Amino acid sequence: MKSLHAMTRSVLGAMALALTMASTPAYAALQIKLDEGVIQPIPIAITDFTASSPRDQQTAAQVSAVVRGDLERSGLFLPLDSRSYIEKVSSFSAIPRFGDWRIIKAEGLVTGQATQLADGQLQVDFRLWDIFGEKQVVGMSFKTTPENWRRLGHLVADAIYERLTGEKGYFDTRVVFISESGPKIKRRYRLSIMDQDGANPSFLTSGDYIVLSPRFSPTMQAITYMSYERAIPSVFIFDLQTGQREVIGQYSGMTFAPRFAPDGNRVVFSYSRDNNIDVYVVDLRSRRPVRLTSDPGIDTSPSFAPDGSRIVYNSDRGGSPQLYVMGADGSGQQRISFGQGRYTTPVWSPRGDLIAFTRQSGQTFSIGVMRPDGQGERILTTSFADEGPTWSPNGRVILFTRTTAGRGNASGNSSVWSVDLTGQNLRKVLTPGEASDPAWSPLNR
Amino acid sequence: MFRVTSPFRIVCIVALAASLAACSSSEKEAPAVSTAQPSASSIKPGSADDFRVNVGDTIFFDVDQHSIRADAQSVLAKQAAWLQKYPSVRLLVEGHCDERGTREYNLALGDRRGYALKEYLVSLGVDAARLQSKSYGKERPVCAESDDSCWQQNRRGYSVISSGAGS
Numbered sequence: 001m002k003s004l005h006a007m008t009r010s011v012l013g014a015m016a017l018a019l020t021m022a023s024t025p026a027y028a029a030l031q032i033k034l035d036e037g038v039i040q041p042i043p044i045a046i047t048d049f050t051a052s053s054p055r056d057q058q059t060a061a062q063v064s065a066v067v068r069g070d071l072e073r074s075g076l077f078l079p080l081d082s083r084s085y086i087e088k089v090s091s092f093s094a095i096p097r098f099g100d101w102r103i104i105k106a107e108g109l110v111t112g113q114a115t116q117l118a119d120g121q122l123q124v125d126f127r128l129w130d131i132f133g134e135k136q137v138v139g140m141s142f143k144t145t146p147e148n149w150r151r152l153g154h155l156v157a158d159a160i161y162e163r164l165t166g167e168k169g170y171f172d173t174r175v176v177f178i179s180e181s182g183p184k185i186k187r188r189y190r191l192s193i194m195d196q197d198g199a200n201p202s203f204l205t206s207g208d209y210i211v212l213s214p215r216f217s218p219t220m221q222a223i224t225y226m227s228y229e230r231a232i233p234s235v236f237i238f239d240l241q242t243g244q245r246e247v248i249g250q251y252s253g254m255t256f257a258p259r260f261a262p263d264g265n266r267v268v269f270s271y272s273r274d275n276n277i278d279v280y281v282v283d284l285r286s287r288r289p290v291r292l293t294s295d296p297g298i299d300t301s302p303s304f305a306p307d308g309s310r311i312v313y314n315s316d317r318g319g320s321p322q323l324y325v326m327g328a329d330g331s332g333q334q335r336i337s338f339g340q341g342r343y344t345t346p347v348w349s350p351r352g353d354l355i356a357f358t359r360q361s362g363q364t365f366s367i368g369v370m371r372p373d374g375q376g377e378r379i380l381t382t383s384f385a386d387e388g389p390t391w392s393p394n395g396r397v398i399l400f401t402r403t404t405a406g407r408g409n410a411s412g413n414s415s416v417w418s419v420d421l422t423g424q425n426l427r428k429v430l431t432p433g434e435a436s437d438p439a440w441s442p443l444n445r
Numbered sequence: 446m447f448r449v450t451s452p453f454r455i456v457c458i459v460a461l462a463a464s465l466a467a468c469s470s471s472e473k474e475a476p477a478v479s480t481a482q483p484s485a486s487s488i489k490p491g492s493a494d495d496f497r498v499n500v501g502d503t504i505f506f507d508v509d510q511h512s513i514r515a516d517a518q519s520v521l522a523k524q525a526a527w528l529q530k531y532p533s534v535r536l537l538v539e540g541h542c543d544e545r546g547t548r549e550y551n552l553a554l555g556d557r558r559g560y561a562l563k564e565y566l567v568s569l570g571v572d573a574a575r576l577q578s579k580s581y582g583k584e585r586p587v588c589a590e591s592d593d594s595c596w597q598q599n600r601r602g603y604s605v606i607s608s609g610a611g612s
Contacts, residue, residue: 185586233580270549300549300550314550
């Protein structure tokens, strides 16, 4: 539980580094265009950062390893093997020997240094070099308390990603999820949190009761989730700063499928009342729920558009589960999914332009996306059981749960996977043990 | 590991004598009924064992349905009669689903199954105040294999005595 209070992290100072050198005209601009089909990863050399004193050497190398891991997993970069390096970078202020890096086919070079400051803070400076253009593309400096050293690596990776793609990075973020253990017939579920790369995992609940479907508040200070801690399974709020958890209210039936509104003051959820499951929204200050749907079908998995004006949800009012969109006040309810199969778990992209969903068709489950008007459906992944997408804060990457089939003595396994919006770069995400229901945090700043 | 073995199949026949469809439709469809069974002679009338073994605690649902099947009606009739005989007993009725649905949708479906089970018992004269329903979605299966027979076993309504039974 030690990283609970890591949320109250010191503000990171960032400043641009300028290196005086004759600017040469760009030879081949080092950049990545995300919307152009299959992406060829850019060969990049990320050197071990140097340290101003020997005691910081290990931290410096670890920070560069974080950068390397982030950029590699993005699928946009191909970090080169350090054993192929010809030049051994020993000074952060020296201009690299570009020819040496061209020989090993590096297109980008990252150098950096770590320094322990007099006030105890750790500072990391880095530069990204364009090998063919023979110039510095970006140079910045970040600092924080030493125990948050991994964040410095994520911030460097974010800066490189942003500079080359023109889009916000997503590496300095966290993921809430459910840790699962034990056999399927007696599963243990624990609310958990970790960094986006699987580092710093910690459990937030004991595992004595079932917890499901955690989601971040827009400020990252709270998580809403569903819990069996009480006799009636209910929506809770977990405060990451205090470690306290609280039920959202006294309801006569099950409340579930919660998600914060973009304003952070309201939670939208499902409530089972008199054998009818509808979507409600509750203001966390007044605690007064407002009913948004009233048809006799199952209405669940609501998710706000990022501008707060509309809600996408799942309803079986037409006979099978499909996606519907309505105004934030429940007006204008309209079906948007018309493809083959059952559509569930819609989640609005933080960019607003797409809705991710689970589609069950035949013997498989897929993760897909469609526009809010239901057009442009694309399936990104398919397996025995893929479900529950969540978006990276820049809307470029989706995490989801993949569960394998149980066979004979082997229970099915649940794990978190990641896929790009393009459907490329499918990867298993590192989690401590089995995991499900990931939800990505907003940007950590 | 969670395979239903033959001793349980016998239990199934005892517990669900009136619901042969659930047992006979497939060799593997016998529901796993709790743990080791006490011998019939040691079962005390009005006890949890009496309910489980001599009445039957589990009914089954069709895919994505929450309506009470014909084979379940006879089980629930026995449950209702038993509850009339032991009026201090309270039941928790759980709605469960197979794994072929998403988590949140299955929570809703399990809720409907629990509610349907409860309402059926009420329609047979059981006081609603003695019954509480609860959905476990797909989170508490009794069978962990990914095949039709396990999925049928997991699409269930499970009645468990929460208080008032003799031991």
